[in-house]
Amino acid sequence: MSKKVLERLKAQFGDRILATSSNFGDDEAVVAPKDWLEVATFLRDDPECEMNHFVDVTCVDYPMREDLPRFDVLVFVRSLAKKHRVRLKTRVDEGGSVPSLVPVWIGANWGEREAWDMFGVVFEGHPDPRRILLYEEFVGHPLRKDYPIEKTQPLVPYRDVEDIDKLPPFGADEGQPWSRIDWQARIEGSDFQVSPAIGEQQGQRPALSRGTEYTDLDDEAARTATE
Amino acid sequence: MEPFYEDEEHEGTLELPAEPMRINMGPSHPAMHGTIRMVLELDGETVMDLDIQPGYLHRGFEKSCERGNWTQVFPYADRLNYVSPMLCNVGFSLAVEKLAGLKVPERCTWYRMILGEISRITDHLTCNSASAMELGAFTPFLWCIKVRDWLWDVLEQETGARMTHSFGRIGGMAKEPTPHFKESVRAVLPQVDEVLLETESLLLKNRIFLDRTQGIGKLSKERALAWGVTGPVLRSTGVDYDVRKAHPYMFYNAVDFDVPVGHDGDNYDRFMVRFEEVRQSMKIIEQCLDKMPDKGPINADDPRFVLPEKLDVYNTIEATIAHFKIVMEGIKVPAGEAYGFTEGGNGEMGFFIVSDGSGTPYRVRCRPPCFYNLQACREMLIGDMVADIVPTFGSINMIGGECDR
Numbered sequence: 348m349s350k351k352v353l354e355r356l357k358a359q360f361g362d363r364i365l366a367t368s369s370n371f372g373d374d375e376a377v378v379a380p381k382d383w384l385e386v387a388t389f390l391r392d393d394p395e396c397e398m399n400h401f402v403d404v405t406c407v408d409y410p411m412r413e414d415l416p417r418f419d420v421l422v423f424v425r426s427l428a429k430k431h432r433v434r435l436k437t438r439v440d441e442g443g444s445v446p447s448l449v450p451v452w453i454g455a456n457w458g459e460r461e462a463w464d465m466f467g468v469v470f471e472g473h474p475d476p477r478r479i480l481l482y483e484e485f486v487g488h489p490l491r492k493d494y495p496i497e498k499t500q501p502l503v504p505y506r507d508v509e510d511i512d513k514l515p516p517f518g519a520d521e522g523q524p525w526s527r528i529d530w531q532a533r534i535e536g537s538d539f540q541v542s543p544a545i546g547e548q549q550g551q552r553p554a555l556s557r558g559t560e561y562t563d564l565d566d567e568a569a570r571t572a573t574e
Numbered sequence: 575m576e577p578f579y580e581d582e583e584h585e586g587t588l589e590l591p592a593e594p595m596r597i598n599m600g601p602s603h604p605a606m607h608g609t610i611r612m613v614l615e616l617d618g619e620t621v622m623d624l625d626i627q628p629g630y631l632h633r634g635f636e637k638s639c640e641r642g643n644w645t646q647v648f649p650y651a652d653r654l655n656y657v658s659p660m661l662c663n664v665g666f667s668l669a670v671e672k673l674a675g676l677k678v679p680e681r682c683t684w685y686r687m688i689l690g691e692i693s694r695i696t697d698h699l700t701c702n703s704a705s706a707m708e709l710g711a712f713t714p715f716l717w718c719i720k721v722r723d724w725l726w727d728v729l730e731q732e733t734g735a736r737m738t739h740s741f742g743r744i745g746g747m748a749k750e751p752t753p754h755f756k757e758s759v760r761a762v763l764p765q766v767d768e769v770l771l772e773t774e775s776l777l778l779k780n781r782i783f784l785d786r787t788q789g790i791g792k793l794s795k796e797r798a799l800a801w802g803v804t805g806p807v808l809r810s811t812g813v814d815y816d817v818r819k820a821h822p823y824m825f826y827n828a829v830d831f832d833v834p835v836g837h838d839g840d841n842y843d844r845f846m847v848r849f850e851e852v853r854q855s856m857k858i859i860e861q862c863l864d865k866m867p868d869k870g871p872i873n874a875d876d877p878r879f880v881l882p883e884k885l886d887v888y889n890t891i892e893a894t895i896a897h898f899k900i901v902m903e904g905i906k907v908p909a910g911e912a913y914g915f916t917e918g919g920n921g922e923m924g925f926f927i928v929s930d931g932s933g934t935p936y937r938v939r940c941r942p943p944c945f946y947n948l949q950a951c952r953e954m955l956i957g958d959m960v961a962d963i964v965p966t967f968g969s970i971n972m973i974g975g976e977c978d979r
Contacts, residue, residue, distance in 0.1 A: 370911070373913050401802040403946075457945060481629060481632065
């Protein structure tokens with residue numbers, strides 16, 4: 348459909364376009380993370396490409412492949428006037444980062460936040476790097492293949508009662524405390540922390556600012572110990 | 575009595591001491607449909623900034639898809655946009671069929687189009703009438719919901735369920751059209767038209783409704799494109815992007831319909847675009863009904879993807895084995911990546927699917943139109959009043975199931 352875009356990219360960037368394909372009519376170009384921003388800007392500004400309509404950004408996790416980095420990062424864009432689409436792909440390793448595309452298409456903002464939330468791929472220079480669909484205390488990135496699907500991280504611990512028809516009312520120490528985030532600490536500029544009450548309740552570390560590494564995915568042991 | 579202010583320079587400058595105030599709206603707010611949280615920064619009643627926080631309805635759609643087989647995605651896809659589940663169902667089937675290189679029979683395509691357009695009507699009616707209700711007009715809501723129920727009766731007759739049909743299949747549909755399908759659709763369409771006119775007559779000369787919608791929640795064309803906005807919200811800004819026209823799928827290039835566009839991208843335009851689209855959908859349905867053959871297969875003739883007839887399953891060993899293999903191991907979709915996109919109720923509904931050749935999806939990414947539409951909501955609302963949040967948010971038609979997945 349839009350072979351022209353791929354040819355244009357190859358003419359402009361030469362070897363820096365690592366691969367192109369048009370399987371099933373979806374045009375795709377693969378670039379290295381360092382060229383990511385430049386190629387995206389070119390796609391938007393070049394009068395022959397004119398990719399002004401942002402569509403989507405997402406990741407795919409391949410933990411088992413050895414020859415290539417672990418994550419595929421994909422961005423889908425289309426041109427309103429030319430009616431063609433292209434899919435740009437790059438590959439990053441765990442802990443690696445891709446430049447954020449928010450300066451190019453502002454719509455990448457939430458998509459990249461979601462990709463960070465779900466896969467832990469860091470988008471360098473993102474203006475608002477918070478989790479979006481999950482809560483801030485969440486540990487790990489659930490769409491990675493090594494995140495167990497049965498694993499739960501409830502903010503309010505499950506209640507262990509025999510007769511579920513007659514649930515006793517929540518005690519003073521149960522349920523979700525008001526203001527689970529320590530806003531005071533955040534305002535004062537220290538690192539973002541979960542309020543101590545919640546941290547204790549769940550046996551979790553204070554979670555997840557950028558760059559916090561999580562090593563053991565299965566915190567069940569720690570959680571049950573405190574319960 | 576002496577006036578309070580004697581000198582001129584103070585005249586008209588009496589102001590209450592006000593500093594920006596931060597207010598939390600949601601996640602469970604009576605005036606907002608959908609579970610979503612907005613943190614507002616207000617100066618008086620003017621919205622200076624707001625932070626929209628979705629995610630309260632996140633149920634792990636994409637993760638759940640990676641554990642079953644391809645057919646088991648349909649119930650999840652139903653629950654993406656639960657106001658127009660048939661569009662999500664068909665969208666997902668088309669994406670997988672694109673990857674599998676499968677062609678469905680002509681009759682099935684027409685059938686899918688009719689059911690999909692009925693779903694689109696229900697989607698737009700729900701959105702528009704609920705926005706009107708939030709502005710105090712309760713009657714249009716009741717009338718539109720009445721019509722929606724008639725349309726759902728048709729869908730119930732066809733699929734067995736009113737809302738979450740799970741009716742799509744890879745390579746066809748779950749069942750053939752019922753013998754009275756065409757009659758019942760033809761019977762309900764004039765009633766829809768009638769109620770549409772009545773609803774418009776209630777709203778479009780209503781000063782309150784016009785004041786609350788015209789010029790409120792504006793979005794410009796260029797910004798809408800950069801934000802990734804699609805669907806009626808994009809068309810209200812004057813861009814005639816409709817997937818059905820721009821990248822025709824199924825038989826949309828064989829039917830005649832128009833793409834309504836607005837000028838200003840405000841609430842009123844979004845409202846009018848939706849109502850006009852309902853009319854266009856009815857036009858499409860009428861053409862499809864004429865063109866849909868009464869006889870013919872509904873499922874693709876491909877034993878790798880489509881379950882054999884029940885009669886054969888009970889009577890022949892080959893069909894029994896084929897049935898067993900498909901049910902137990904799942905459909906083997908060839909390895910590869912494909913992005914299939916259709917026009918959903920709120921815009922471009924895309925499915926990026928990755929298959930590794932086994933019976934289980936490796937990755938199913940849903941490109942949710944609401945998510946990106948909602949993202950642009952911040953820009954629409956900054957500078958407006960607190961009271962404008964409710965109609966603007968309503969006109970975006972955020973569906974929690976699709977936005978948060």
